[in-house]
Amino acid sequence: MAHIPRRTLAVLGAVVLLGAGACGTTDAPPSGTAAATASSSAQGPWTWTDDRGKQISVSQRPQRVVAQSSAAAALWDFGVRPVAVFGPHRLKDGGRDPEVGEVDITKVESIGNVWGEFNVEKYASLQPDLLVAGMYQKDTLWYVPPESAEAIDQIAPTAGVQLSGRPLVDIIEKYGELAAALGADPQAAPVVEAKKRFEAASAALKTLAAERPDLSVMIVTGTPESLYVAYLPDHPDIKYWGELGLNIVYPEQPTESEGGFWEVLSWENADKYQADVILVDARAQSMKIEEMAEKPTWAQLPAVKAGQLYPWHAAERYSYLGYAQVMEELTTNLEKSRDDVVSE
Structure with a gap:
């Protein structure tokens, strides 16, 4: 599928992990029960089954989330604050690309702004806990270059949200469930x-x-x-x-x-x-x-x-x-x- 119309490395041997940026990923602590597919405890084990059927199991809830720009925008509206984005987010004049929604691009790192651009070394240096991206094609993370996918998988777990072949409201709810699992409050007034x-x-x-x-x-x-x-x-x-x-x-x-x-x-x-x-x-x-x-x-x-x-x-x-x-x-x-x- 062509890119403009829509949606158409070897693993790093050693990466020097540089200093961390902002750590928190949500505006408020979680309230109520998290999504059925995930455990959202900040201290205990955290699990999430994504739309590829891939189960993510880590020792604690991810804090440092990196997301494709559209996914970052959705999570942002539900209260999650990614530490970095990739995909369209900055226009040529320096302004915010509409695809990144309300995300404050002055407060997140950029690891790629156009199709095929994904700085794997910078991604690793951010010490991410989770990468989130939508999927228009089955099991294919949007804006994650295929040639870098293996290296990216080695750095942190990835979560995909299926965007095609399902109702609009279901997709919105899925992002809301993931945000809640990541600690956002689904009953927050803005939501x-x-x-x-x-x-x-x-x-x-x-x-x-x-x-x-x-x-x-x-x-x-x-x-x-x-x-x-x-x-x-x-x-x-x-x-x-x-x-x-x-x-x-x-x-x-x-x-x-x-x-x-x-x-x-x-x-x-x-x-x-x-x-x-x-x-x-x-x-x-x-x-x-x-x-x-x-x-x-x-x-x-x-x-x-x-x-x-x-x-x-x-x-x-x-x-x-x-x-x-x-x-x-x-x-x-x-x-x-x-x-x-x-x-x-």
Whole structure:
């Protein structure tokens, strides 16, 4: 699967372990019972079974967590404070990449910011207790370079959270369970408030979908060579919106070479599907709307001509807060959109 559209060393002989940075991983001590798959005692043994079926058993609860940027963002919203991140987190101008959510990038170490970049020696020097990453492909940790996977496994346990092929809410809950197992308080006021906000945003989008059944929406990303149209069943967020009743235009089948997720179209065939509204991948590494405007077929699409192009946050963190914000923005954009541009 291609990287831009989505998700597409020998073991270190001796590593000098440098001084440690921040030690705490949570804002507050745990309260209540941890997830059934884990023991969250700070003093006793700690176990966790990840979505690969891999059981992690260590002498005490991990304190120094390193996470892929989207996973770090989800854990952060649930109260866990990673000591380092990898994957998109810093923009070219030094600002925070949206993929890392609310993570304070001035307070975490960076061990890689782009695809294929993972500083194994620096990772080891941080003395990590656990690495956390999502998985779009089975048993494959997102943004962990395959050539470095063995070395990384030798340094600290890794935990994977499956992101494709499961409901959006299940993924959010999984991150919440892991955060609780790592000592975060699932009843902390920000977490409870974020869940209420997520539920309210879901209800508002469902109401809009019921009131505007003719408003059609398509989700895409682009590269200089191709337009990728999102295949609804493989994207948890888009599938969730469809379940809420949103009228989503999507391919019957994805392109086989992509392993799911997309139908790949040449720009000459970019008009194969049409919708009143198009959501465009907003990730920093994806093709920008102004660049797509130079493609003649794209420029003639009804939604493009009507100016009904809005962002799709393809790598949004799987937390209640993250998707509450996404759906609030989506509902606001759809409320101001016409539902008759395709028929013009």
